[in-house]
Amino acid sequence: MDKRNKEYWNSNLKIVSVLLVIWFLASFGFGILFSDLLDQIKIGGFKLGFWFAQQGSIYIFVILIFVYVYLMQKLDKKIAKEEDLDQ
Amino acid sequence: MSVQLLTYLFVGLSFALYIGIAIWSKAQSTNDFYVAGKDVHPVANGMATAADWMSAASFLSMAGLIAFLGKDGSVYLMGWTGGYVLLALLLAPYLRKFGKFTVPDFIGERYYSSFARKVAVLCLIFISFTYIAGQMRGVGIVFSRFLEVDIETGVIVGMAIVFFYAVLGGMKGITYTQVAQYCVLIFAYLVPAIFISILMTGNAIPQIGFGSTLVDSSTFLLDKLDQVTLELGFTEYTKNVKSNIDIFCITAALMFGTAGLPHVIVRFFTVPSVGDARKSAGYALIFIALLYTTAPAVSAFARMNLIDSIQDQSYSTAPQWFKNWEEIGLIAWQDKNDDGAIRYSSGNALEGTTPKYSEDRGKHGERLLENKPNQGNSNEVYIDRDIIVLANPEIAKLPGWVIALVAAGGLAAALSTAAGLLLVISSSISHDLLKKTYMPHITERQELRYARISAAIAIAIAGIFGIYPPAFVAQVVAFAFGLAAATFFPALFLGIFYKRLNKEGAIAGMLGGLIFTATYIIYFKFINPSLNVEEYWLMSISPEGIGSIGMLINFVLAVTISSLTKEPPREVYDMVDMIRKPS
Numbered sequence: 001m002d003k004r005n006k007e008y009w010n011s012n013l014k015i016v017s018v019l020l021v022i023w024f025l026a027s028f029g030f031g032i033l034f035s036d037l038l039d040q041i042k043i044g045g046f047k048l049g050f051w052f053a054q055q056g057s058i059y060i061f062v063i064l065i066f067v068y069v070y071l072m073q074k075l076d077k078k079i080a081k082e083e084d085l086d087q
Numbered sequence: 088m089s090v091q092l093l094t095y096l097f098v099g100l101s102f103a104l105y106i107g108i109a110i111w112s113k114a115q116s117t118n119d120f121y122v123a124g125k126d127v128h129p130v131a132n133g134m135a136t137a138a139d140w141m142s143a144a145s146f147l148s149m150a151g152l153i154a155f156l157g158k159d160g161s162v163y164l165m166g167w168t169g170g171y172v173l174l175a176l177l178l179a180p181y182l183r184k185f186g187k188f189t190v191p192d193f194i195g196e197r198y199y200s201s202f203a204r205k206v207a208v209l210c211l212i213f214i215s216f217t218y219i220a221g222q223m224r225g226v227g228i229v230f231s232r233f234l235e236v237d238i239e240t241g242v243i244v245g246m247a248i249v250f251f252y253a254v255l256g257g258m259k260g261i262t263y264t265q266v267a268q269y270c271v272l273i274f275a276y277l278v279p280a281i282f283i284s285i286l287m288t289g290n291a292i293p294q295i296g297f298g299s300t301l302v303d304s305s306t307f308l309l310d311k312l313d314q315v316t317l318e319l320g321f322t323e324y325t326k327n328v329k330s331n332i333d334i335f336c337i338t339a340a341l342m343f344g345t346a347g348l349p350h351v352i353v354r355f356f357t358v359p360s361v362g363d364a365r366k367s368a369g370y371a372l373i374f375i376a377l378l379y380t381t382a383p384a385v386s387a388f389a390r391m392n393l394i395d396s397i398q399d400q401s402y403s404t405a406p407q408w409f410k411n412w413e414e415i416g417l418i419a420w421q422d423k424n425d426d427g428a429i430r431y432s433s434g435n436a437l438e439g440t441t442p443k444y445s446e447d448r449g450k451h452g453e454r455l456l457e458n459k460p461n462q463g464n465s466n467e468v469y470i471d472r473d474i475i476v477l478a479n480p481e482i483a484k485l486p487g488w489v490i491a492l493v494a495a496g497g498l499a500a501a502l503s504t505a506a507g508l509l510l511v512i513s514s515s516i517s518h519d520l521l522k523k524t525y526m527p528h529i530t531e532r533q534e535l536r537y538a539r540i541s542a543a544i545a546i547a548i549a550g551i552f553g554i555y556p557p558a559f560v561a562q563v564v565a566f567a568f569g570l571a572a573a574t575f576f577p578a579l580f581l582g583i584f585y586k587r588l589n590k591e592g593a594i595a596g597m598l599g600g601l602i603f604t605a606t607y608i609i610y611f612k613f614i615n616p617s618l619n620v621e622e623y624w625l626m627s628i629s630p631e632g633i634g635s636i637g638m639l640i641n642f643v644l645a646v647t648i649s650s651l652t653k654e655p656p657r658e659v660y661d662m663v664d665m666i667r668k669p670s
Contacts, residue, residue: 016177045299054160065176
């Protein structure tokens, strides 16, 4: 029982850390630190770094939360199933 | 119908809707009053969270700020949306599982200390009142410009409406009015943005429009804007002025501050389950992103249009909106070179930060100023950034009903946020201070009555802020986010993810973060504002961004002091284990 809780928590931490790395790259990375570098690439009227800072990062944030919801739902189901098998 | 009549109609209809909802959703118990009975659907909660979150600042001020800041304005866009990722992944599901009523509740129980609870209540009240003052200014601006009533009358009407549904309905009333307010405000924001996008670029989607070419030309809008701003002596629109480290710290302070704001967190206490809390954060961010991705497009359009419509115009033939806003004191023109034409360029036009009008008129009919002209540059125009969103439809010559709609939307944004803030203030007083600390023997009915009384008192205080706005409203907004980042975020995050954190560590961390951040902001904003420039800042970090350093100090203090003092009791370990499990 305790072992399963630990396993659940570790999987949770793994999911959260991977998603937060992407979160950091999309905003602080592409939108701020490498923004000037990316500005040399142009897509339509947007310089890429400017686009990430004012548009792209926000779209990525939304996607990240829904990926998190999906992965956690899967994890919750898996754990619930294992618990059922025990009983 | 005149614009004013249309505005009365739209504002009147929306107010009638809010009151109707309030009567339908009256709170019966403290559970209803604090957390809407915990049965709000995640999509409805997402909308309510979006309205709760998007304040007068988001609706009225943000696009205007970005229009003048250009790429530097991205800090608001990323900062005020990225916080939701932190909230969804690190806080909301666990705090929902904890299953109590308020944020100080969690801090008090997790750190087994009524002192920690009181520190949390203090921070909460300070942060929330700071915020409310800004909402009331928004209500005042909309009323005085579009309905031509005194700011006092406007604020009192607004307060009466909020009083009605917040005191009667509590969280339940607020939740469902916020759903309605979200619909009003997003519609009001998108309609003019779409119109203007079509007019300027021929593309109906503003998010794509501002990366497109201008109508009848092969030049991209942003390229044109870069060129025009550069010619007028500004930095190019798509380039940063601030240093990277400052932009980094401001964005971080806004993100972590957002995740730590009590009135946002408490919205996730209202859904039925942990899974719903996660989903709800996702829906909230979609609803918020709809406005936040439109805003930078509005900014670019507005900057372009503004320059086009006033630059080098003679004052006597200047557009009517220019004169309307001058009448209520948010635009000023000083004919420095005495040629009767409006010359707009970079730099402050006037000495002193805001215009002081004299009673007299100049020879072109303009309002004369007591400020001396700033001879360091040739700019003749003062424009308050808060007017951009409201003036935008007029500048683009859109029909009257669009202008009326924007007024109703601005009020919806201001009132929905004010109501959410009032609720967390009143529940932290009636629940955390009275029921949990000083008057533990009161019954639920008495607690509910105290909750209503404190909501009423909080509304009255907020009203006074609206009528007599403290001159430093804009300055103290940095406070709200900086303090939330430096106090609440680490205490909540470590409370969930670091079991070993004990009460000594948490209290030291919160107080350390609070004192450091508050001192830095007070020093540069109030004691020595003349030193508030990059060369005197700590590691070139502005007061707006210092909350992120305050947060690091909090983390370091909390973990160090914890490891030197004794472990938290067994029950706390069990409680953390409990909130880490979703069911």
